[in-house]
Amino acid sequence: MTTTDWFWILHPALAVVVIYPLIGMVVRLAWQTRQRRVAKVKHPPVVGRDHSDLGRWLAAGVVLLVLIALTVVIVSKEPLADFAGGTARATQLFIVLLGTVASLIALWRSKAAPLRLSFSLITWVGVLTLGAQPEVWRLSDNPLSPAFWQSHYWAGVAVTGLMLFSLAARPEILRDLRLRRLHVTASVLAALLFVMQGITGTRDLLEIPLSWQKPAVYACDFVLKRCP
Template identity: 65%
Template sequence: MQSVDWLWLLHPALAVVLVYPLLGMVLRLAQQTRDRRLTQAKHPPTVGRDHADLGKWLAGSVVAIVLLAEAVVIATKHPISSFEGGSSRLALMVMVLIGSGVALAALWRVKQPPYRASFALLCWAGVIGLGLQPEVFRLSDNPLDPVFWQSHFWGGVGLTGLMLFSVACRPEIHKHLRWRRLHVSANALAAVIFLAQGISGPRDLLEIPLSWQKPAVYACDFQAQRCPTLAPSPAP
């Protein structure tokens, strides 16, 4: 494996090592928080706060890993010296990446609802804007196409939006039953998407060849599932 191949492994490795263990803890604390509120179960009084704090870290980790994956794909698709669009487009992509990171950091700190909503939308817009670049592979951009709903990329975009929504609405979730119910519904959907991402991610890894294998693999006809016949190796 070359260095570029290790860069491509950062996204799935961080997801396995960081995101999914956090997801398990957040789901467990969510169940304990709900039990304590509804059935007066004898869970520690800190479970609600721990659930909110770890949920915030889970959301931040998801957004950061998605941004990292998009940055790696865009930067390694072609050599930087022959980057499509030249230095001006490269500078724009870097600005969008940095701006998305700044918006995420600001979302963690601001208190007023308009600011929280604005920074969440700005961060999500940055994720979508980077993901729609031609270097980023997507099965389809048409929601009417069945493969659109099997896309690891669009699943990640939807998951990112749900995570940002949970962070942006955290104070309202604590105060209002209606927001709490919306939070539960949104995160039930997020749990389903996490499961789907755990399946589509390994599927996509199987389809991505190592950098030195790409010329041979991409010479194949993927529709017919046939590769050109290789010339016999010369006799030693």
């Protein structure tokens, strides 16, 4: 494996080692928090706080994981000398990446609700902007196509938006019952999307050849399923 190949497995490796264990902990703490609040089960009082704190780390981790994936794909798709758009486009994309990371940090540290809302939207727009680049492979961009709903990319974008919502609305979720119920609904949807991501991510990994294999593999006819 080359250095490029190692960069390509960075995203799934971090997902398996960091993100999915965090999901398990957050879901378990969420269930314990609900049992303690609704069913009056005598769980430790700290379960709610731990759920909230780990949820913040999960949300930020998901956003960073997506940014890592998009960056690796864009940078390594072609040799740097053949990068479409040259230095000017590369600089623009780098600024978008830095701005997105800076916005995520600002979201993490902001206290005022308008600022949290603004920075969450800016972060999501940054993710969408990087994801819209031609180097990023998507099964389909047409919501009316079945392939769209099987896309690892679009499910990732959706779950990123849900994570940013939870991160931005965290103080209000703790205080407002309606937002708490909305948060529960969003979390259930996010859990389903994470399951889907595990399946589609594994599927896509099977379709990505090592860098030295790409010339031979991409010379094949994928419609007729024949190789020269």
